[in-house]
Amino acid sequence: MTATLPRVDTAPAAAVKRRRRSLGWVAVVPLLAFTAVAFGLPAWAVLDGAFTDKGTGAYTTANLTASLQGAYLTALVGSVKLSAVSAALATLLGLPLAQAVVTSRHRALREAVLTASGVLANFGGVPLAFAFVATLGNAGVLTRHLDLTDKGWDLYSFWGLVVVYLYFLIPLMVLTITPALEGLRVQWREAAQNNGATTAQYWLHVALPVLLPTLLGGFVLLFGSAFAAYATAAAIVGSSVPLITLQIADALSGNVLVGQENVALALSLDMVLVAGLVMAVYLPLQRRSARWLA
Known part of the structure; x- marks a missing residue:
């Protein structure tokens, strides 16, 4: 006779890991939002203005x-x-x-x-x-x-x-x-x-x-x-x-x-x-x- 080991269900552990990972992303959202506002918007303003003609508003490399x-x-x-x-x-x-x-x-x-x-x-x-x-x-x-x-x-x-x-x-x-x-x-x-x-x-x-x-x-x-x-x-x-x-x-x-x-x-x-x-x-x-x- 061969002994059978009890089956361990790994589904709950995997679900816990996925939940923790999702909660980790939620915790990072405020930092990402602050970075987008404090750095992203000024960077876009600089990039947009650098390629925009002040008189006509058209994009240019002048x-x-x-x-x-x-x-x-x-x-x-x-x-x-x-x-x-x-x-x-x-x-x-x-x-x-x-x-x-x-x-x-x-x-x-x-x-x-x-x-x-x-x-x-x-x-x-x-x-x-x-x-x-x-x-x-x-x-x-x-x-x-x-x-x-x-x-x-x-x-x-x-x-x-x-x-x-x-x-x-x-x-x-x-x-x-x-x-x-x-x-x-x-x-x-x-x-x-x-x-x-x-x-x-x-x-x-x-x-x-x-x-x-x-x-x-x-x-x-x-x-x-x-x-x-x-x-x-x-x-x-x-x-x-x-x-x-x-x-x-x-x-x-x-x-x-x-x-x-x-x-x-x-x-x-x-x-x-x-x-x-x-x-x-x-x-x-x-x-x-x-x-x-x-």
Whole structure:
């Protein structure tokens, strides 16, 4: 005789799983609705206005063509150049600072630096511009005491704006790279030392190749942050340094030419495309870095 096992009915369990899955979708609906209203509608307005002729209301590519010519193209190139230079310098300066924080034996100092970095990375706009004008402007405290004007310093220039951007980009780089530095395993350094490698050789052949995706990802993140900045540059340099964000503001307000609102939307679309390219580079680099440091 063969014993027969009791039959287990899996239908109720499957029904419970389907019910939970449906309830999960219901819980996500408010988030999807908020995303559609807060991001979808503005994105559609920008896309529709960028391809619409303001006079006739017909769809056209004239706005995009105009956004890539003359002063608008100069402003786009200027924003890319400013963002790239600022991000590169912040990456180079933020890495050793983050390494010093990670290797510090003083826990209080480490927490203080990371906390300050979190605050400074979000400090920008008009308050930051005012602080630099009062400190390093033409009549700033340090400018007068150190005679910086006689030495060629000018806050209201391209390099002056780079220095201002470094104020919040370096702390952002510290916050970005610190988890990756903490993920470097002690065994890797010990193995390199046991094989006769110096500290420089360890960093050149082990640490930096592992950190490279995170460094490049951090650079891309800093580039995007600098590329989207507006209030700080507007308060410091005005129109003396051509930037795409300032051109958008001028076109919307009609400071230069009247009726250029749709060209401003085309410029905004150009910024969205650049930001999309930035994210397309950033996300794969983050995934590759996470595989090494997990």
